[in-house]
Amino acid sequence: MMHDPVALFVEDARAVSIDDAAKRLGLKFSGRRHEHPQPCPHCGGTDTFAFNTAKNKWNCRAGGVGGNDGIGMAAHCEGLDPHRRAHFLEACSIVLGQPVPDEAEQESAEERNQRLARIELRRRQNQADAATRADSQADFREKERNKARGIYRPLAPLRTSSLSFGRFYLGRRCAGYPDATWLRVGSDVTYWHGQDERGAPIALYSGPAMVAPFIGPGFELIGCHITWIDLDRAPKYRPILYGLTKEGEKAGLVPWAFGDPAPSADDLSAGLYEQLATKKMRGSKKGALIPIAGHPEAHRWVGGEGIENGVAFGEWEGWRDDSFYFAAGDLGNLSGPAEASSRFMHPTLKKPDVRGVMRPVMIAGSKPKIDQAPDDAMWVGDHVDELVLLADGDSERVMTAAAMARARKRHQRPEGELQRLIPIIWPRSGYDFSKMAAEAEAGT
Known part of the structure; x- marks a missing residue:
């Protein structure tokens, strides 16, 4: 005490x-x-x-x-x-x-x-x-969920839409796209960033995007994941956007507008402007997942962090009829939190502490948090007998390996019940599955 x-x-x-x-x-x-x-x-x-x-x-x-x-x-x-x-x-x-x-x-x-x-x-x-x-927070969360539904529901399925950029995007990134209607596309999806002098959000950009749903255990739509697309910008095929930081505001700089020249390297390194992520989510992600192909009622599930890796792997194995392909959105939502006692020192990475002393970076371990809530990680249906987890080979290896091992333990059935088959599949070192697929498609 x-x-x-x-x-x-x-x-x-x-x-x-x-x-x-x-x-x-x-x-x-x-x-x-x-x-x-x-x-x-x-x-x-x-x-x-x-x-x-x-x-x-x-x-x-x-x-x-x-x-x-x-x-x-x-x-x-x-x-x-x-x-x-x-x-x-x-x-x-x-x-x-x-x-x-x-x-x-x-x-x-x-x-x-x-x-x-x-x-x-x-x-x-x-x-x-x-x-x-x-x-x-509950009020804010419900408002965000409604915004996500308003973005996703009016859009056309990527597979059948007259807008072809979504199929081209996945074709170039993943060597193909699924014969499914979960993924959708819009030609004019707004990218909001920053606020004006009245505190209202600013529409920084609007353009083509692939939009995927986040669904909960009852298949209800509670969020959406947005990927903006620019087919002229290989190899990621996403637009390049910049935002003014708080430090930039203090320095009296003006917000970057789409069509302006890129900020100088000095301004970027000084933290006055930043390159913005061109993937965003709206609504809720916690405990949910992104469906890519198939139906959650399938007894075999296949997925990892991102949509592109799931699509690339699905293309590689021919989109099996007995499988549901998904993405968790990020590694934390895939694996859930770790029990504090399982933390361990990274074998090589170090960083200075508050006193400037170099200390090993602590890594969240492979043991799931004991008292975690059901929505601390993505849900998995009770009926699922095989859960294929896709790892990223281009992320920090030790941290990723610990998180993937934690995901396998988190999503295993309780002791005494018939255990799930949960293999972890790794791409080539330094790659993810989408990069491997793109290079194979290009013959490089």
């Missing part, structure tokens, strides 16, 4: 929002309204880490961890283990910008009573704030 002198300190830290904690950690605010993707300060990558100031949540797809408090975010970013008391208090110190109180400091009985009263008041306030945030 934590000693009284630090109890108020901890409660104060728990009251710190994700927004304030991100500022204290020096994380990047991308200029988007609420979602701020960026390289993970602990795991690296390009856009594997993100925090959302509206939902008061953070997530690291690389590490397979996330949460809804600043303490946990600080602990992850700084390589601290929040289950160790000293590390937990260090994370509290970071988000508060205050040193950990001296537990040896003496206090009078009156001071102690006053402090205990403040602790109780802070706890009650934290509980009330959490309830208010939960209601607000």
Whole structure:
């Protein structure tokens, strides 16, 4: 049990929002309204880490961890283990910008009573704030889901649409496309980024896109995944877009508009502008999955992180009639969170801690979190007997291998029941399945 002198300190830290904690950690605010993707300060990558100031949540797809408090975010970013008391208090110190109180400091009985009263008041306030945030987040989530439905439902199926760019995109990236209607296309899908002086979202770009649904266990549409397409930009065939960062705003720079010249290399390296991701999701992703081909009632499921890898693998094995092909959206949603005790040191990668000392990067282990919720990872139907998991060979190998092993354990049936067959299939080192398919199609 934590000693009284630090109890108020901890409660104060728990009251710190994700927004304030991100500022204290020096994380990047991308200029988007609420979602701020960026390289993970602990795991690296390009856009594997993100925090959302509206939902008061953070997530690291690389590490397979996330949460809804600043303490946990600080602990992850700084390589601290929040289950160790000293590390937990260090994370509290970071988000508060205050040193950990001296537990040896003496206090009078009156001071102690006053402090205990403040602790109780802070706890009650934290509980009330959490309830208010939960209601607000539920409203926000439902609005986002409705927006996702409004984007996806009016569009035409990629396979039969008169708009051919979706078929060309998958043909060039994956050597083919599925004979299915889950994936859809639109010629004029808006890319929203940033806000104007009144706080309204800005339409940065509008153009061709492939749109896929996120569905829950009841096959209900709860979100959508959008991939903007530019067939003139090989090898990814996606447009190049830029956004003004918070640092750029402070420097007095103007927002980048589509059609403008690209920002200078100096401005990009200084963090004044950033190249934006040309894949986005709307609505809810957590616990859901993206259907690609077949039906979820199939007894064999095949999928990994992204749509393109699932399509490439489906093309390679001839889109089996007994199979359902899917994508989880990202590695965290595929594997779920890890049990903290399973964390281990990366054999080679190191990063400086808050004191500048180089320490091994900690990797989320292969053991699934014991008390995780059903929607902490994508759902798998109870009837599924074989689950083929597709790994990415172009991601960091140790982290990916741990996450894939965790996914296999997470999605296995309980002991005592007939076990699923869950093979993990890896592409060639340094490749993903879509790159292998594209090179094979091109004969290179």
